[in-house]
Amino acid sequence: MTTTSPSTPDPVTGTGSPLRIGIGGPVGSGKTALIEALVPRFVEAGRRVGVITNDIYTQEDAMHVRRELDGVISPDVVIGVETGSCPHTAVRDDPTMNLMTAADLLDEHPEIDTLFFESGGDNLTLTFSPALVDVFVFVLDTAEGQKMPKKRGPGITESDILVINKTDIAQYVRCDLTVMNADAVDVRDGNPVVLTDCFSGQGITELQQKLEGFRESRE
Ligand SMILES: Nc1nc2c(ncn2[C@@H]2O[C@H](COP(=O)(O)OP(=O)(O)OP(=O)(O)O)[C@@H](O)[C@H]2O)c(=O)[nH]1
Numbered sequence: 601m602t603t604t605s606p607s608t609p610d611p612v613t614g615t616g617s618p619l620r621i622g623i624g625g626p627v628g629s630g631k632t633a634l635i636e637a638l639v640p641r642f643v644e645a646g647r648r649v650g651v652i653t654n655d656i657y658t659q660e661d662a663m664h665v666r667r668e669l670d671g672v673i674s675p676d677v678v679i680g681v682e683t684g685s686c687p688h689t690a691v692r693d694d695p696t697m698n699l700m701t702a703a704d705l706l707d708e709h710p711e712i713d714t715l716f717f718e719s720g721g722d723n724l725t726l727t728f729s730p731a732l733v734d735v736f737v738f739v740l741d742t743a744e745g746q747k748m749p750k751k752r753g754p755g756i757t758e759s760d761i762l763v764i765n766k767t768d769i770a771q772y773v774r775c776d777l778t779v780m781n782a783d784a785v786d787v788r789d790g791n792p793v794v795l796t797d798c799f800s801g802q803g804i805t806e807l808q809q810k811l812e813g814f815r816e817s818r819e
């Protein structure tokens with residue numbers, strides 16, 4: 601196993617600071633499941649990972665991540681933000697709560713080089729403030745319907761990576777994955793679309809590699 605060590609961040613390029621990955625998307629599309637599938641792969645690759653989840657009234661997702669990743673990352677590096685209001689606000693309009701939580705977490709754990717932010721589940725207009733994250737991943741799932749990419753919205757068209765999750769159940773919800781994927785590619789001007797199944801791990805390595813590409817592009 602290779603390891604990386606913390607260094608002083610470059611204030612202009614961000615090199616040396618953690619890669620900050622925002623995972624957003626509609627309620628229940630699989631944002632938490634995706635983080636739980638990705639983190640072990642980053643850890644295996646020698647990365648030191650932290651996770652910040654957002655829920656409106658609870659810490660449910662943070663508790664889920666701690667349970668699922670028991671033995672993979674320390675429970676101390678998983679923090680739940682209770683936004684108390686519209687999830688958009690906390691990651692896009694005024695990300696102060698998340699920025700402060702990240703600053704505290706990195707103070708305590710300066711070794712963290714990969715930091716996930718999960719937004720509260722929200723609608724198609726959710727985006728992340730570039731002040732909060734370096735990479736914005738938007739997660740749809742097949743059960744929402746094959747038509748979703750055609751509905752557009754900034755997450756679908758402008759995110760750095762669009763994930764179509766729950767490929768394993770596409771056949772049961774009458775979703776033609778070939779069509780859904782082609783429509784997604786079409787509305788995204790060639791930007792990446794990754795198909796995933798968080799349970800079998802299909803597409804997770806591809807997604808991890810694409811995310812690492814964003815780290816490399818800062819270096
Ligand atoms: N079949 C299948 N189920 C999945 C997959 N990913 C997630 N799920 C299930 O979908 C449900 C919602 O997953 P979550 O990861 O909680 O979704 P989320 O987007 O984090 O939900 P919120 O944070 O509440 O918006 C759970 O029951 C998961 O087990 C997948 O790839 N395939």
Ligand SMILES: [Mg+2]
Pocket residue numbers: 631632633661718
């Ligand atoms: Mg969640």
